[in-house]
Amino acid sequence: MPLVAAAGRLFLTFLAAAGRLTAFTAVAVSNAFLPPSYPRQIARQMFEIGYLSLPVVGLTAIFTGMVLALQSHTGFARFAAEGAVATVVVLSMTRELGPVLAGLMVAGRVGAAMAAEIGTMRVTEQIDALTTLSTNPYKYLIAPRLIAGLLMLPLLVLVADVIGVFGGYLIGTYKLGFNPATYISRTWEFLEPVDVFSGLVKAAVFGFLISLMGCYHGFHSKGGAQGVGAATTTAVVSASILILTFNYIITELFFAR
Amino acid sequence: MTPKIQLTDVHKSFGPKKVLDGITVDLPAGQSLVVIGGSGSGKSVLLKCILGLMRPETGSIKIDGEEVVGLPQRERERVLRKFGMLFQGGALFDSLTVWENVAFGLIQGQRMRRAEARERALAKLAAVGLAADVAELWPAELSGGMQKRVALARAIASEPEIIFFDEPTTGLDPIMADVINNLIVDCVKQLGATTISITHDMHSARKIADRMAMIYKGRLTWVGPAAEIDASGNPYVDQFIHGRAEGPITMELRR
Numbered sequence: 001m002p003l004v005a006a007a008g009r010l011f012l013t014f015l016a017a018a019g020r021l022t023a024f025t026a027v028a029v030s031n032a033f034l035p036p037s038y039p040r041q042i043a044r045q046m047f048e049i050g051y052l053s054l055p056v057v058g059l060t061a062i063f064t065g066m067v068l069a070l071q072s073h074t075g076f077a078r079f080a081a082e083g084a085v086a087t088v089v090v091l092s093m094t095r096e097l098g099p100v101l102a103g104l105m106v107a108g109r110v111g112a113a114m115a116a117e118i119g120t121m122r123v124t125e126q127i128d129a130l131t132t133l134s135t136n137p138y139k140y141l142i143a144p145r146l147i148a149g150l151l152m153l154p155l156l157v158l159v160a161d162v163i164g165v166f167g168g169y170l171i172g173t174y175k176l177g178f179n180p181a182t183y184i185s186r187t188w189e190f191l192e193p194v195d196v197f198s199g200l201v202k203a204a205v206f207g208f209l210i211s212l213m214g215c216y217h218g219f220h221s222k223g224g225a226q227g228v229g230a231a232t233t234t235a236v237v238s239a240s241i242l243i244l245t246f247n248y249i250i251t252e253l254f255f256a257r
Numbered sequence: 258m259t260p261k262i263q264l265t266d267v268h269k270s271f272g273p274k275k276v277l278d279g280i281t282v283d284l285p286a287g288q289s290l291v292v293i294g295g296s297g298s299g300k301s302v303l304l305k306c307i308l309g310l311m312r313p314e315t316g317s318i319k320i321d322g323e324e325v326v327g328l329p330q331r332e333r334e335r336v337l338r339k340f341g342m343l344f345q346g347g348a349l350f351d352s353l354t355v356w357e358n359v360a361f362g363l364i365q366g367q368r369m370r371r372a373e374a375r376e377r378a379l380a381k382l383a384a385v386g387l388a389a390d391v392a393e394l395w396p397a398e399l400s401g402g403m404q405k406r407v408a409l410a411r412a413i414a415s416e417p418e419i420i421f422f423d424e425p426t427t428g429l430d431p432i433m434a435d436v437i438n439n440l441i442v443d444c445v446k447q448l449g450a451t452t453i454s455i456t457h458d459m460h461s462a463r464k465i466a467d468r469m470a471m472i473y474k475g476r477l478t479w480v481g482p483a484a485e486i487d488a489s490g491n492p493y494v495d496q497f498i499h500g501r502a503e504g505p506i507t508m509e510l511r512r
């Protein structure tokens with residue numbers, strides 16, 4: 001039964017990895033709530049994650065909003081539903097594409113940078129040095145990144161929502177011939193608080209996951225530059241997969257009846 | 258008097274590989290022990306076990322008579338306040354400037370005010386022969402010798418009772434190596450610290466050591482006063498200090 005044995009081994013490896021990740025998360029989160037905390041580090045991470053991600057998230061959002069308007073207009077023309085363009089744009093942005101695309105872009109930008117930075121600190125013994133200087137690396141390195149990820153992603157997504165809707169508005173009014181006032185009122189007409197709120201919840205979860213993956217894989221990287229490179233790739237890939245998985249789960253929790 | 262550092266039968270393995278295989282040694286307060294031994298013989302692992310960065314499988318490690326193996330995090334932080342460590346590669350924080358590196362233990366560990374910690378850092382930098390204009394540079398902008406000196410300043414900044422030096426002179430030119438040796442001797446004398454240094458540079462070892470120990474195959478094959486190293490009667494020590502390829506220590510070369 002070599003196949004069963006192999007499957008069993010794979011399952012055990014998976015369980016061990018899941019156990020390690022859970023333990024890491026528990027230690028990191030509990031350390032985030034216990035004093036001392038490092039406000040300077042939190043501020044720096046908020047700047048890195050929030051402010052420096054604005055250009056890439058903004059660009060993603062505007063083109064997404066524009067293409068949504070164009071696609072839904074040409075598609076919906078087939079059953080004479082062009083009027084729904086504004087609604088489709090705003091619902092798609094706030095509920096799905098804002099959080100997911102911002103999450104994926106930030107995972108590529110920030111998750112990779114975190115894994116590389118922390119991984120380098122690990123292999124050059126800077127994390128050991130932190131410990132010997134009586135500083136808990138979970139508090140100093142990990143907790144600020146988790147907190148910053150959790151807080152900044154919702155803000156980024158809010159910005160993405162607005163810019164995406166604006167992109168749709170540009171195409172809608174300049175190219176598809178909507179009356180600006182009509183387009184705007186259509187945008188608001190069917191929008192409900194839960195659409196935006198669910199997107200922000202997703203964003204907070206994604207932000208936490210991005211930081212968690214960046215920190216976890218960086219923290220456990222070994223063996224020099226190659227190890228750090230591997231950690232960086234793994235951090236981005238695992239964060240992206242987790243984002244898509246949790247996107248489904250959260251959607252189900254909010255909207256499935 | 259209780260020894261400052263006391264190791265009893267310390268074992269540490271990585272998987273099937275035994276790195277420390279029963280290390281026993283005492284170090285009285287104020288003494289300076291130099292551990293010599295080949296690359297990969299477990300010298301750094303020994304220091305990391307004492308610091309609690311790695312946990313030995315069995316054996317006891319006592320600092321001032323207090324057992325430290327398996328201490329919980331908070332207790333560990335308290336014990337670590339007694340220590341300063343100069344890492345093999347320097348391990349300077351590359352996201353912080355030179356003075357912030359030196360002041361790190363003071364600001365984060367002891368919660369000293371930044372302005373005050375900066376003054377202390379500048380004084381320590383001066384003590385290792387670095388001018389104040391270096392303070393604002395980033396570690397990446399420094400030469401190897403300067404990085405070692407900054408790392409040394411960081412290790413002594415909190416005026417610890419125990420200082421570890423992991424290969425402080427490896428990779429430096431002979432003159433810079435001697436400068437570092439002198440700095441170590443001066444700093445240690447001034448602080449009255451207990452130290453363990455690791456090196457495979459015999460010149461450096463002779464300069465720093467009160468006592469010497471040689472690690473081979475996970476054990477200390479010889480421990481004795483530094484002055485007796487040349488008359489140890491131990492074939493491993495003799496081979497090492499004379500740097501001979503022939504002798505009881507055989508490098509596992511694959512052909």
Ligand SMILES: Nc1ncnc2c1ncn2[C@@H]1O[C@H](COP(=O)(O)OP(=O)(O)O)[C@@H](O)[C@H]1O
Pocket residue numbers: 271276294295296297298299300301302303
């Ligand atoms: N974290 C680790 N994981 C696995 N093996 C390690 C680890 N740290 C050290 N080793 C192994 O332990 C041995 C001793 O390493 P080390 O103490 O760094 O040697 P050195 O005497 O040159 O300082 C080496 O063979 C090394 O491969």
Ligand SMILES: [Mg+2]
Pocket residue numbers: 300301302345423424
């Ligand atoms: Mg070493």
